[in-house]
Amino acid sequence: MSYILKRVGTFVWMLWVATTLNFIIPRMMPGNPAEAIYGKFQGQLSPSALKAMEIQFGVNTGVPLWKQYLTYLWNMLHLNFGVSYNYYPTKVSTIIAQSLPYTIGLVGISLVIAFAVGTLLGIYGAWRRNGKLDSIQSPVLLFFQSIPAFWLGLVMLFYFGFIKGWFPYSHAYSDGATPSLTWGFISDLLWHATLPGLALILTGLGGWMLGMRNMMVQTLGDDYITFAEAKGAPQRTLMLRYAARNAILPNFTGFGQSLAAVIAGSVLVESIFSYPGIGYALQQGILAEDYPLIQGIFLIIAAVTLFVNMIVDILYVRLDPRVRGGGDAV
Structure with missing residues (x-):
């Protein structure tokens, strides 16, 4: 329990530091x-x-x-970030509330897909290393990883959007559509998110695959894997329960840190596709010198990043109790 309290205390302290810096820097x-x-x-x-x-x-x-400063802290506690200069008299909290769902839907789902598929490919590639799939997927995915997501998005936008006309090349849904929980609007939303989502997924797969593959190869050489294999443990159990469960820990930590970055959005990708997410709102705020909007978005990003890292630290102890200092019980 003391481990959790320490993590919560660290979260509160760092959040106060981030909030204070967010107040001081613009005034300097x-x-x-x-x-x-x-x-x-x-x-x-x-x-x-x-x-x-x-x-x-x-x-x-x-x-x-x-x-x-005291007024500022009071307003932050009530999520009152002030009024946007660029979208006056709209409140910053309103702009963030409108933009955040689009970013979570686009960047968040793309991250989960890239993590899940990349991790599974890494597990299978390490288990069947030097096989046909491993020989193909490694260079192909690493090639896509070396390409910036915004550049791949530009290429896809030009070919599939302008040349072929298969996909829309801007906005989150068609002009004249009314947001609703209907299949017609949801399908339109997915259609508009296809190209930016593919750009994020394809450029992210390689990192998750390579990280998981390298850890799996290292784990498969450990003595307990050899011992379990000598005892006749099934191949599926060896691969998933023994090797993958331990090898996935670094990937899990990386996933938690990347999950925090979801709130920041992908500024360049969202800007290219004029996708109305947090990244696009941040870019517009910077161009218009909209300080309240920039401050509000940065503070939300900092708070979510600190919170997710705290949750990852706590969950990591459940996955690997060795990280507890001094044998603290959780």
Whole structure:
């Protein structure tokens, strides 16, 4: 139990650090958002308009920094990230709530598929190493892994979207479609997600396959595998229960860390396909200097990353009790 409490304490501490940095860093930058917007109009606005924007955006108000910090923490506890400058007067929390499901659906499902298929291919490839499947899959998947996902997405977009016209090349669903839990809308959603999803899956398979294959080969040489084989354990039991169960631990850790990155989305892939996920919203926020949106997204990414890593650490102890310090009981 003490191990879990330590992990929870570390999570709370690191979340506070991330939140504090998220408050301090933008305030260390020269200028402020109101001045950036005022400058874009190049003298078309009066100084009173600048003052009004500063009051609206909460900058240069004369409020002490420590009071601003306490207000900021209170707002973060209530998931109040402020109002987007680029999509004014829409709240940042609304934009994140609208974008997050698309990213989880696209990047999350692509990650799960790549992890599951890549891990299974790695298990079988190591068990039947130097066989026909292993000789083909290793160079092919490693070739795709060496290609950036956004570049593969561009190639697929050009050929299957523009040349062949088999798939749409932008947005999450067709113009005029109304989001609903109907098969018509869901099929349209999957159709639009096919090309960006394939780009993410194909470029991710090689890493999971190679990692699992290497660990399986190493594990298959351990003494307990040889002993179990000498006792006449079935081949399927040796492969899955003895070898794969222990070899999958590093892949499981990597999967947890990658799962945290799902919230960040794939900025370049989502931007290429104009897919309305978190990555695309972050890109639009950066281009528009929308500080509240950027801060809100970064804080969500940090919180989810820390939380997932905490869960992975706790689950890892269940899979491998040797990592407990000093024999702590969970």
